[in-house]
Amino acid sequence: MKLVDEAEIQVTAGNGGNGCVGFRREKYIPMGGPDGGDGGAGGSVWLVADENLNTLVDFRHQRLFKAQRGQDGMGRQMYGKGGEDAVVTVPVGTVVTNVETGEVIGDLATHGQRLLVAHGGKGGLGNMHFKSSVNRAPRKALPGLPGEERVLRLELKLLADVGLLGFPNAGKSTLIRAVSAATPKVADYPFTTLYPNLGVVSVEPHRSFVIADIPGLIEGAADGAGLGAQFLRHLQRTRLLLHVVDMAPMDMEGVDTPDPATEVRAIEKELERHDPELLQKPRWLVLNKADLLQPGEARERAEAIVAELGWKDRWFLASAIGREGTWPIMLEVMSFFDRQKQEAAEQAP
Incomplete structure (x- = not known):
């Protein structure tokens, strides 16, 4: 192809x-x-x-x-x-x-x-x-x-600061639409995104970063399965990965829907097989589609997923389609890059 x-x-x-x-x-x-x-x-x-x-x-x-x-x-x-x-x-x-x-x-x-x-x-x-x-x-x-x-x-290889990764239909395209002027196609079927999309997130004047919506990965992507295999290389240039997870996947008749924790581990396996250094990059977890659950239930389910994964890094609860909790994520990302820049300046001779 x-x-x-x-x-x-x-x-x-x-x-x-x-x-x-x-x-x-x-x-x-x-x-x-x-x-x-x-x-x-x-x-x-x-x-x-x-x-x-x-x-x-x-x-x-x-x-x-x-x-x-x-x-x-x-x-x-x-x-x-x-x-x-x-x-x-x-x-x-x-x-x-x-x-x-x-x-x-x-x-x-x-x-x-x-x-x-x-x-x-x-x-x-x-x-x-x-x-x-x-x-x-x-x-x-x-x-x-x-x-x-x-x-x-x-x-x-896209020159983006932030890479969005996750399974098809996790809400990556919806998230990039919510926080930038990019308008990738979104729909309720897998593999809507057929090529990477770039968006610029402007926090305030002279403070911005580039975010890339990478096509969804599936198990076996490192061996050429699905569309995401063609785009794993784009993640190698990013400084931060946002791992977007559908925390409330819909059960479809005749389809074995994996739980969110299983999906996260599957993606980690594909990243390691493609390039082990990808797992060494900073990676934050974004538990998306919180709007499909009651507020209390969404928080409880998110904490259970994080506990099951033994997640040590940052994680967020959000609803990309409702733009709830998305902007605080972007502010945290900008602060992360600001700290990186400051540390690099301090270490410079």
Whole structure:
């Protein structure tokens, strides 16, 4: 399945122009000698990170990028014009891999960062370079060298401060709608979210952070099951994970609905299988859909889930659809980042 956060493209740098075989021919200048110029260098292919892009969907339609060929050399020792570079814009957070070798060429993590992915061919030498005392009229010139050609895999890892994770229908999309201007699609069936959504949570002027709604995970995600497997990589860049749990899952006929604690453990298992370091990130528990229970019952059930899990970190009770308890979570997140920033400043030399 081709997804908007990964793509394969072919890049071809321009060939170098050919060197020229030429001789000076002017009146009153007998035996003017060789004057063939060099060919111009071929254009290169560059990738440039652009913060205005947020998916790789455009590469579904255009996958071939080619730089211009260098111009051939000319007489009178005139060099050929170099070919123009091809500049391809990609979202910030794009990781570039050489498909043939598996080598990671670069990681475009900041706006405006440039990465050379295919070098243009060198122009060929004209015959003026081959003149010598024994060969005063060389008829030799070199052809331009071919430009590099590669097939690249582009993978987008979202640059978000906070990642929302959890099972399908846990309420992640509803939560991001409640606290930001993002408007992801929400519905009452699994896998509503088919690609990550980003939202900016602005606590007050000049105090904000980016939150990402990651498609729901299921058991076996690390082995490729469901949709979430394609997006586990997005969590690797986040500074804080909010584990959203449906604390009141609906019982459906013929469907074995796991309890919230079992779902949390299942997600933890998938995170560990994909990258054990994900479990070392700060992770807070958000017990969502409290509106489906009576206030006293919701608090009692939340405490029971936390006790069953032996949860040591922070946890919250919330109703994303009713926007109850969501803003205090965001304030706590902002305070967490402020403390991180202060600690980093104190440890700086």
